[in-house]
């Protein structure tokens with residue numbers, strides 16, 4: 001998939017039009033998938049805006065600890081008052097036929113509980129990354145969704161983004177030759193008081209939050225699962241922010257082909273996300289790689305120079321993932337990034353921390 005700006009404009013126009021007119025699915029005799037959004041924070045806003053641009057998804061429920069905020073957002077998205085829930089009465093969504101699925105946009109340590117409660121209520125689950133905060137939780141989320149016969153997808157937005165898909169295709173087509181090494185990093189300077197600095201809510205530091213993009217990218221770029229993982233953690237800024245989670249993580253990975261990766265992540269510096277792939281026939285670099293838009297892919301390989309700025313404005317990545325998950329529900333297909341994909345990352349994160357002496 002490679003969507004140009006012009007095509008995006010057309011798709012957006014169609015998507016917006018579809019929001020006001022009956023959707024293509026509705027016209028074809030099927031309905032839009034109705035999502036209840038759990039946790040009305042920053043990422044939920046991107047998702048809700050993205051879902052509006054699809055023809056197969058709608059926001060039909062809200063779950064929040066703040067009723068005033070929920071009321072405001074409900075008015076914006078035309079969510080009826082009787083489809084607004086809080087964390088205590090959430091299980092009542094079981095009786096709401098307008099809600100087919102939930103989008104879990106809560107702090108990391110709450111993902112497992114709300115995924116399992118949603119599954120028990122008979123709702124499909126699109127859960128933000130990181131999937132949860134331990135391997136055991138990931139396994140129980142997968143088991144709960146299987147038992148309830150509902151779908152589970154982890155919101156790895158980059159796996160639905162055209163520039164990343166192009167990079168994967170170039171590598172799979174052999175344009176770079178054999179992959180020898182990958183470098184990737186992503187981080188930011190976290191402010192004091194954020195839940196991300198509280199291990200009880202976050203599970204761990206920047207590897208859970210943003211380093212996971214590098215880990216996941218190394219896996220989909222190589223198409224391989226790492227066999228050896230070694231990590232280091234550190235704190236540079238002793239300013240009170242890093243009492244329960246670490247500030248920095250660096251890690252190395254080795255893949256079955258022999259390809260090696262070195263990655264780092266931080267909560268102490270503005271570290272624009274990037275990846276660089278070094279192959280026997282050339283290199284490919286994406287920088288920035290993990291933003292919501294304006295990604296930039298450059299490469300030199302097989303006698304070609306690539307300089308591809310073409311991307312799709314935010315909230316396209318969220319539109320694409322909502323569109324994918326809704327289609328999977330409508331057509332009874334397995335999502336491209338199911339719970340098992342999140343479980344794999346959780347397993348590797350656990351190994352990286354374990355090698356640094358930290359138990360998850």
Ligand code: NDP
Pocket residue numbers: 038039040041042043044063064065066069104105106107108128129130155157195201209
């Ligand atoms: P925010 O802090 O902006 O929002 C989280 C929301 O969760 C809050 O607004 C609140 O909603 C609800 N909440 C419930 N309990 C708590 C609590 N104890 N402390 C804080 N919030 C609580 O977080 P983000 O939106 O940035 O992150 C949410 C999830 O999304 C995380 O898992 C994160 O990793 C992931 N994420 C994914 C991104 C992506 O690109 N895919 C980017 C950013 C985040 P309310 O007031 O409505 O109850």
